[in-house]
Amino acid sequence: MSENQNLLAEQRRSLILDEVRRRGGVRVNELTRKLGVSDMTVRRDLDALARQGVLEKVHGGAVPVVEASTHEPGFEAKSGLELTAKEDIAKAAAELVAPGSAIALSGGTTTYALAHHLVDVPDLTVVTNSVRVADVFHVAQRTAGPRQGAATVVLTGGVRTPSDSLVGPVADQAIAALHFDVLFLGVHGISSEAGLSTPNLAEAETNRRLVQSARRVVVVADHTKWGVVGLSSFAALEQVDTLVTDAGLPEAARAEISEHLRRLTVAGEPDEGADI
Template sequence: MLAQQRQQAILERVRSSGGVRVADLVRELSVSDMTIRRDLEVLAERGLVEKVHGGATVAGPGSTEEPGFAAKSVRQQPEKEAIAQQAAQLVRPGTAIALSAGTTTWTLAHFVADVPELTVITNSIRIADVFHRSPRADRTVVLTGGVRTPSDALVGPVAVSAIRRLHVDTLFLGVHGMSVRAGFTTPNLLEAETNRELVAAAHRLVVLADHTKWGTVGISTIADLAEAHVVITDSGLSDEAREEFTSRVGELIITNSQPESESLSR
């Protein structure tokens, strides 16, 4: 195996599991300890991994770094569409749902736009626009006010006040990161406060997050892992993460990385 091929294999392993140990790579790739350490050094210099004692982890963003909606919308598109298709099966006619801001929940909005007699609460201008472009006389959409974030969420005291007296059957929550220690997180303090209010307003919490969110930690926690009734993610989630979710959440649903129908044209 060439050095470039070996480094690509190491990088894929890091991304799938969140981290690797030198000893494990030495055994799996049948090369020397020094060779693996050189490979990790090369990957770290390129900003692809972070070296830690005895191995390496995913090179993640800072806990307060918040990518814009456009930047996030092009990441893991097949995974997000598969997750959204699965989540849409949980939406029943005549119910009240809440959709937090985010690209995966925005994708879900397209799949539930034709559900009859639906009441939708959202703090996302983008999501409200999806329903505006596909009008139904039997649907009610409530858009909270608030201060706009880089990811196009409406947050802060105005949003919190609007949500506080509402009650919904199901909240579909998009998150920036998730881990055992920090739970479901966001890099925006005001968005965390607003999302916590959405969690409190919901009878059922369904978290939508692709596998790359595992191991990422934003500055503020929205909810602990155990608060989720359902987590919907994709098949790229590591075995370790699956075990953690299985022992903590009500139900873990793993989707295929490709949706059943053709990709949405947007």
């Protein structure tokens, strides 16, 4: 299958998932008409989304999976979702990183995408509690060999979560002693009432420490995170300087966000990075 065909499949599945979540369920014949593809193609897409655990197949269609606030998907399950949106967000967020700065990257698949765009930024100091993010820099440096200006990477240590983040007292103590110019923070959920939240209590505390140690907080989150509430809140929206998201975020959500945040960046839009 070509790269273009893969992209089309990814976009189609994103549209299907949005439709399922918005309407509370869809039928296969409705999707074939809406997307202009065959019945077999839609069923393959539903099978793929069901394997990722983001919807449930039922006779003739699909319904959303209702997740408990304590449910924490693993890294692999999340990494296949909203790939294009995460890549767009990562590119936009990378523009906020200055050479020579000290930054922190939390765990998550969007910060993992961002890390790939930062490996060539000179003289960075990167603090992370993500095993996956640290590996991005490690592999890049091992492949390129020793070079001047390569990033210095500090991995916090701690107990590993299903999303491959390191959390707990060891991570918290390491982070509390540090100070970052910018924190790039991935989230499980974001809402005006609950702020930033996660289903993992230990991760919530580690994220609080990350926020407290940062001069600026940049949340990187695709539109599907809006309105999701995990078990534990760890920051209010007012503690966030910038939200970098994708064009799928509805206008109503943008208006609501504008009441709380100083800056909204919608990747790929002409007014990208406009202050609000």
